Each structure stands twice: as structure tokens, then as C-alpha cells.
Amino acid sequence: MNYSTFSLRQDGALLRVKLSNPPINLVNLKMIEELFQLSGQLVADQNTRVVIIESADPDFFLAHFDIEDIEKSITDPSKAGNYPDINALQALALSWQALPQVTIAKVAGRCRGGGLEFILALSMRFATVDSRFCSPEAAGGFLACGGGTTRIGMMAGPARALEFLLSARDFSGAEAERYGLINRALPASELDGYVDALANSIARRSMAVIGMHREVFKHAFLPTVEPLFAALAAENDGMRVAMAGSEMKPALDAMLAIKQTRENELDLPATMQRILPAR
Amino acid sequence: MNYSTFSLRQDGALLRVKLSNPPINLVNLKMIEELFQLSGQLVADQNTRVVIIESADPDFFLAHFDIEDIEKSITDPSKAGNYPDINALQALALSWQALPQVTIAKVAGRCRGGGLEFILALSMRFATVDSRFCSPEAAGGFLACGGGTTRIGMMAGPARALEFLLSARDFSGAEAERYGLINRALPASELDGYVDALANSIARRSMAVIGMHREVFKHAFLPTVEPLFAALAAENDGMRVAMAGSEMKPALDAMLAIKQTRENELDLPATMQRILPAR
């Protein structure tokens, strides 16, 4: 299959996915569609045991959900999801979470919004110490509703999660490790080596061995399944409140007015603070 | 409303609470009553979105529950709580936990016993790296029963919580961060700036946005509610065992005999080890 928003490279039992959706690796509907297709392909792929997701752009692992596509999904009913309690990004994340392969995000640069929500559903996350993680939604009058509010809460605990989400600032990779959002942060010069060594180790395991570990975890974490889905539904309830309110639409319009340029996105939190009204 | 154990300063949507109950910021019944009144005031306060709790005393954020008042509540039935399964400090903590505002403790100096139990129920906690956190109760023959044993267990996990509680020593802010009791520890020169920047960011969010995040967490952490209340009841069961036993009363008497002076309280764990009998 041919994909336009990422490239694939097979290396034995290891599949490398290189995200490339210029100019700034926005998560748009096209990328979501293609990542869905890739997960469908992986379900039936008997040869791949480990997947590494990395970025072709050293500054942007994934920028965030394309605001133009958010606006479309609000204003154009044909672009809205078909199910009230699960949205496209939540569904994408769940489909990747359910894959039999071990999936690893290797983050350098910025990973924000919907991009962060996506990788929180992968098996593992590694990053450079000075990569930047951010959920900018609260500053725009809404919330991370692709599973991010839920998963950040469950991973970091309520106190640190609320700080991360409501501050809407960039957290470094080192901070993300301390808050439990990633397995670990590494100096930029060590990240590739560390993740490659790990992926190669895991690629030596059979699917039977990987599966028996997952089966134990399935039982150990069974009590989190029902709260996960209830919280995902609450994310959508929150999004409906936001869409009915008077904050979100003007914020998105203001962001679109200055375009999603590389210059504006490098320090997105500062850009948002600058153009959005003080309360 | 006028308060005698703390002062208030409103700064836009931010309310600063400065604890001041000389000489050493003991948590006494008067302070508990006033903190209850403040929480009642905040429930109806539409203008405040963030609350910072700090201390006027650089050495004592909050010393601990006033031992004179503990003795009264044991010996004077009219000072005992009305409900067997919830006590005054547990109720205070729960009332603050339920506030719609984001509540932040900013700790320098010592934060021990009931003072620590109170801030564990706030939304977030920050401290200087050399602040001191301690649950001295076990050394006095009883247990933290204002929600502290329960919340420390849930935040730090059983192994680290048992170490913290049974050692009854001072843990530095840096250690408290590693054990998950606070969001993070910062150098003394950076604490104010960090917490102010965070509070100002959160003050820019609407109550609608803050509320939709909390609603997601409510579902994500629903399985912890029943265990929280069961464990709070077990704290009171433990306290009844302690009050019926022969360790606690002599320990409290010994502490009262030397007075709760600043000198004795600066290194409270050492003071307790010195005056309480070895087993």
C-alpha cells in the first residue's frame, strides 16, 4: 500500500514508520485515515513484531491536529464522526493500542495535541531530553479529546496531569519522563541507539512470548478498561460543551487567521498567549 | 469574612491564602474551622478560579495538628466528631478536594502531620527542594488519620508510603517529588516564579474548561472513590485502636510536657526520638 503522510521501511521483524506531512507534520484527516489503514495492515502482518514511529522533520514529530480539519468537523456534519461516544482520533488510538505488535514512538522535536494523544496509546515512548510535549487545547477553550485527557490523567496522576493540561505549556522530554508520560528521555545523541537496541531485542522475541506478557497485563489492568471508556465518553461530552460555548470557535479562528506556519508553531504556547484574549 | 489564622489577597481570578497562626503555624481547631469556612465561601465564589496556599512563616508551612487539640478531642466528648467514620480533618480535606477551583499548595519550610494531610487533598503541590515533609504520627503511637495514610498510600504506592509513614522522618522536597507526593520540587529561588506562572496560566482558563477536564478525571479515577472512603474509615478504626492502647497518650503527654516550641519543632523527628522511650 502507498501512503502519502509517512514512509515505511521494513528491517526484518522491525517496521520503521517515518512521519512526513510537510510543512510541519500536522495530524490531518488524511494522516489519520492512513494511520488507520496501516493499523489494519499490521493486524494481519505476521512478519512484523516491532514498529518504530519517528519523524522526518527534526523540529516537528507531530505538530497537532490540523485546525482546519477541526473546524470542518465542527461545521460540516458530513465530516463529523458517526458515533457520539467515540471520535476519530480516539478510535485511531484504540486501534493502535490493540495491535499485537510492540509499537514505539521515538520523539525528537515537538509533539503536541492530537499527535501526543496518538502516541500515548502506543506500547512505549522515548524522547530526547529537550523534545517538547504539550496539550494546547485548554488554551484554545477546549480539551484533548483523542484520549489524551484520559491517558495523561491515568499515566501522570490527577495532580500532575491537571498541571500539564491546564498550563498548556511545552514540557521538555525530561519533564515528561518525570511525569510518567514517556518511558524515558535521553540525550539526543543516545536516543537512536537506545531505541534501536531495544527494538532489536524485542524483535528477537516470538509473538507467542510477546503475547503471553500482554495477556498477563490484560488481567492486571482489567480494572482500568471501564474507566478508560467512560472517560473517553466524558472527553466527548466536554467537547460538546466546548463547541456550544463561546471560547473555542473564536480561538480556532484566531489561530487560523495567522496560519499554522512553522514560525508560529515553533513556540506554539507563546503564539497562543500572544493572539488569544486575556480573560 | 475575617479570618484569624490566615490572610487573603485577591488578584483577579487568583486568590492567595497566606497561613499565619503564630508561633509555628500549628493546625488547631480554630484554623480547621476557618479553612472550612473558606471552602464554603469558595464554593459560591464565581470570581476565583485558582487558589494558592502559602505560609507567612518561612520555617513552618504548617507544623502539624496541635497536640493540645488532639488531647481535647480524645478526652472531651464534646470535642469529638459526630460521625464515627469521618473526622474533622478528613472532612476538611474532602471539602477542599471537591472545590471547583484549582487549589495549589506552595510549600517552603516544614509541612508535617495534619498540615501535610490537608494539602494532599488539594489539586497540586509544589515545594522547595529543601522543604521538609513528615508524618510523625507513627512515632507517637498512632497514624495519620486525616486522610494522610490513605492518600500517601495511593500517591506513593504501598512500598514507598510504608517507608515514609513508619520512618516518621523528615523527607526533603526533592524526596517528596521522587515519591510522588508533590508535583515537583524547585530551588527556593524558582518556586514563586514557577507557581505564579502556572497559576496565571490556569487563571486564563474558564471554569467551563477547567470543569470539563475534571469531569474526565472523575470518570478515569472513579474506581478509587470507594477505596478512598473505605480507607478513611480504616484510618478511624486505627485511631480507635491507638486511643485504646497504651502508647499514644503517654507520647502525646511527653510532647506536651516539653511544649510545642519552635526550637523543639524545627527538627521534630529528632525531638521525638529523644523524648519518647525506645521500645
Place this chain on the structure above:
Amino acid sequence: MNYSTFSLRQDGALLRVKLSNPPINLVNLKMIEELFQLSGQLVADQNTRVVIIESADPDFFLAHFDIEDIEKSITDPSKAGNYPDINALQALALSWQALPQVTIAKVAGRCRGGGLEFILALSMRFATVDSRFCSPEAAGGFLACGGGTTRIGMMAGPARALEFLLSARDFSGAEAERYGLINRALPASELDGYVDALANSIARRSMAVIGMHREVFKHAFLPTVEPLFAALAAENDGMRVAMAGSEMKPALDAMLAIKQTRENELDLPATMQRILPAR
């Protein structure tokens, strides 16, 4: 009672257990039997309040389950467990977890496989920063089935636990602390002093005080009990899959062929990578 795989030293309310099963402190059936007997002794021991488990061998705290005994339990029905859903190492760990005393592992050197699984059930764990923790099972075609897969999952969370278990590499004490597997890692020169001070503090508490803390935790962590046992059963399901497959037996045979020598065990992960076939 006389034990051959460890020595005991009573020091007031503190019992020191020094593991000594030369040449490399393998966990064999004899040691398991004796640790079971010791737990039975401790249940009825009114004088001991704290137990420290340490090793007489500075290089090996506990090597791992003796592979000869694993093979016997697979091939000799009389050595197999009597219950399908709980095995000997799980039962040993549960019996120690249920002890009234506070049990502390003090780790220097290597702590791998079944040795690690055992100490994960103790009350607390401390280690030197350069000690080595490893679950080598996945590299041998099976899984940690003495409660380790379950407890590592619950302590480290699924992402870090899967990294730890599937990589099958040595993690330093410092890394084990970051992943939540131990209370803390300390410089080698500070470990004894830290653990002794803690043990002496806890030894000053009465069993009533220790017990009232545990009782609160029992309620706070009640929701983890059912998943713990379901996951232990899943470990045994996984082990049956491994024993019926074609990976584990040849891997164990290959390991036995080169003997469990000190030289081969010092860097066990490297030894396994060298002699086991690439996939």
C-alpha cells in the same frame, strides 16, 4: 531451625537474613523450601518486627531460579506443583507478602529472574545505584511466572514494564528506582546506613502501629487483589504455552550446556544473546 541456604541474625526486633547458596546464590527448590519455612516461623514470631534480607555474595544478591530445577519441574511430574493456578514461587511470594513484619530487601550485585520476583513481594526494596535487575525469561522463550510479570506491570505501569520484561537486559539500581521497582537506589557506601536507620526506626514501632497502617492500605488497594490473582493465573497460562512450544526447552538446554557458572552469569544477558539463536 537450621537453614542451609541462608543464615539468621537476631538483633532486638530486627531479624537479618543473609542469603548464602554458593556459588552464585541460585534460587533452587531447597532455598524456596527454606524461605517457606522461614515465613512460617515468622508468622508466629512475636519478637521480630522488621526483617532485612541481604546477600553474603557481593556480586549476586540472587542469581535466578536454578535452571536444573526448572527443567525438573517440567519433565518430572512429581516435581510439578499441585495446583494449576498457583506455582511454588508465586506461593512463596504471597506468603511473604502476607507476613505481619515489615520485610526489606537490601540489594547489591545481581538480582534476576525468580530472585527479583521474590523480593517484589516484600514490603520494600533498596539497592545500590549500580546493582543489576533483570527478568531474563523472555529471552529464554518464556515469562516471569513467580508473580514478576504481574508485579512489575503493576509497579512500573504497562509501558515501562513491557520494556523491562521484553528487553531482558540488566537495569541498574538507578534505573529500577526510576521505573518504580524499588523504593530507591543509593551509592554503595550509603546503602547499609540508610537501610539500617530505616529498619531501626521501624523496629521502634509496635506491631499495633504497623498493623493499623497496613489495615488502611488493605482497603486502599483492595481493587488490586482480584487483578493480582487473575494475572498470576495468566502467568501460569503463559507458562503452559511456553512449555508446549518449541522455544523454551532448547533455550534452557543451551543454558545448562554451558553451566550456570559465575563467569557466564556475571553478564547473563550477554551470555544469553551469545548462545541463543537469533530469530
